[in-house]
Amino acid sequence: MTRQTTMINGYTPGNGSLAPEDQARIARRAALLGPAYRLFYETPVHLVRGEGVWLYDRDGNAYLDTYNNVASVGHCHPRVVAAMADQAATLATHTRYLHDAVLDYAERLLAHFPAPLTHVMFTCTGSEANDLALRIARAKTGGTGIVVTDNAYHGVTLATAEMSMSIGPAVAPGPTVFPILAPTAANYPGDLGLGFAAAVTAACERMAAQGIKPCALIVDTIFSSDAVLPGPAGFLGPAAAAIRAAGGLFIADEVQPGFGRTGSQMWGFQRHGLIPDMVSLGKPMGNGYPMAGLVVQPEIVADFGAKSRYFNTFGGNAVAASVGMAVLNVIRDEGLQANALHTGRAFHDGLKALAARHPCLGDVRSAGLFLGQDIIDATGAPDPTTAARIVNALREARVLISATGPRGHILKIRPPMVFTSDHVAIFLDRLETVLQRL
Incomplete structure (x- = not known):
């Protein structure tokens, strides 16, 4: 089943709903694996393939992976x-x-x-x-x-x-x-x-x-x-x-x-x-x-x-x-350590520039391709609710990310080390679209 939706900024946004077969799969998972297991996102992602910095669902939709540091040299290298x-x-x-x-x-x-x-x-x-x-x-x-x-x-x-x-x-x-x-x-x-x-x-x-x-x-x-x-x-x-x-x-x-x-x-x-x-x-x-x-x-x-x-x-x-x-x-x-340094700096600078237009983006901290972006409210206090909304909206925008910290208000960004400046640009574009919609 392929969704028919409108293209926005180069991606096809999801509609936040699950196909009946995935709903059944979630119920089966809970019955078999028990209550301690968790799934990411309000609308879980059913992935079937990976390559480089991309993960693909069963409909062939590509998701930009900015979270999974296990596949540090790229999925399925x-x-x-x-x-x-x-x-x-x-x-x-x-x-x-x-x-x-x-x-x-x-x-x-x-x-x-x-x-x-x-x-x-x-x-x-x-x-x-x-x-x-x-x-x-x-x-x-x-x-x-x-x-x-x-x-x-x-x-x-x-x-x-x-x-x-x-x-x-x-x-x-x-x-x-x-x-x-x-x-x-x-x-x-x-x-x-x-x-x-x-x-x-x-x-x-x-x-x-x-x-x-x-x-x-x-x-x-x-x-x-x-x-x-x-x-x-x-x-x-x-x-x-x-x-x-x-x-x-x-x-x-x-x-x-x-x-x-x-x-x-x-x-x-x-x-x-x-x-x-x-x-x-x-x-x-x-x-x-x-x-x-x-x-x-x-x-x-x-x-x-x-x-x-x-x-x-x-x-x-x-x-x-x-x-x-x-x-x-x-x-x-492939020079991945040097790439982490240079691409990480570009990522950090891009988030700083985005923060000038979106007050909910607070401090950003980084070392190479490991970044933490604070999400704050109008008073400057941690805002875990908005962070969760951003994480889930990015998932609908085909970007995978998560949040961390004791309050859960920090975007945790640690993509595969084959990430390039082009991928950074995709991430920043989709994040800005999400922030504008929120």
């Missing part, structure tokens, strides 16, 4: 797909057999990290990587107390869900999790870095008052669930020093900002001129294939390795290693 298929047709097994693919990939991946981050342990998901980081941190420090930001997201295992305030109150925070305010100028007037570090120290003091020893500070280095907070370069340094002074470790969660997305550097932590004790990886690492990992300093993992075995049935398998290598090759050969 042919080189990644070929690497996956070729290796799957040859051998797929875990890392307790000798195989060169995982070693070659480990060498190539670690070459992107500063010394002494010279070990890598493979998992399937970022949740597993962060869970493993906690196990290692506890073995190294003897502590259990974790410092996180107050709207963080670090995973869906029990341990990582307990330190992920953004996913809801059912399991978070855990008894050894000590949330602190996210690093914004409003929360820490004056010197942002020193204020955030003082909050880390204060959290460790609260632990001590309860007889809990610090284990680690873990942060998503762009604070994507807190509001997309790249902050001034270098501001994280004092916080890392503060947790170490209290006997804990600093864990950089690069699951969302990693692999060149921030443009100026391969990893978000590098913008701050520091070296973490551990770095967790995931999402874009396999461009859709489930692979993730934890990069660690050898001294940090020594105690854990001496007392515990680690293996992962699928983490680091030959297919994953081949896919990961292909992703690194594409990032290098």
Whole structure:
């Protein structure tokens, strides 16, 4: 069934209704998957195909993807797909057999990290990587107390869900999790870095008052669930020093900002001129294939390795290693880190220019192709209602996006890194049309 509608600014707007078969599909999904699963948008999208920055529904309508950072080198990139298929047709097994693919990939991946981050342990998901980081941190420090930001997201295992305030109150925070305010100028007037570090120290003091020893500070280095907070370069340094002074470790969660997305550097932590004790990886690492990992300093993992075995049935398998290598090759050969820097700047400037004509667009923050656009009301206060209307109206305009932050008033923009200035122009044109209609 194809809708007959009028073309507006180069796209065919949806009518906000669902075909009967999709209504039945939603009911079937609820019956089979249960109540915890969620769908995006008031009118969910039924997608059947992806290519580059575009996703297609069953009627052949193209949607501009400005949200899915998993497919960071583009949906269904042919080189990644070929690497996956070729290796799957040859051998797929875990890392307790000798195989060169995982070693070659480990060498190539670690070459992107500063010394002494010279070990890598493979998992399937970022949740597993962060869970493993906690196990290692506890073995190294003897502590259990974790410092996180107050709207963080670090995973869906029990341990990582307990330190992920953004996913809801059912399991978070855990008894050894000590949330602190996210690093914004409003929360820490004056010197942002020193204020955030003082909050880390204060959290460790609260632990001590309860007889809990610090284990680690873990942060998503762009604070994507807190509001997309790249902050001034270098501001994280004092916080890392503060947790170490209290006997804990600093864990950089690069699951969302990693692999060149921030443009100026391969990893978000590098913008701050520091070296973490551990770095967790995931999402874009396999461009859709489930692979993730934890990069660690050898001294940090020594105690854990001496007392515990680690293996992962699928983490680091030959297919994953081949896919990961292909992703690194594409990032290098297509200049995607540099593209993230230059296209991200154009995106940032375009949103700033649009804000001059539309007062509901507040502050925009970015690092490369990771942007957060505040939506505000006439008084300058956060406006989650309008943000939700924009997200849903953009979906009808065939642009996929979402919102983030504790109030849900921030447009979260993180398109595939093959995004170009032409795609930015499409996004800005359709956003302006949506704003005019609202």
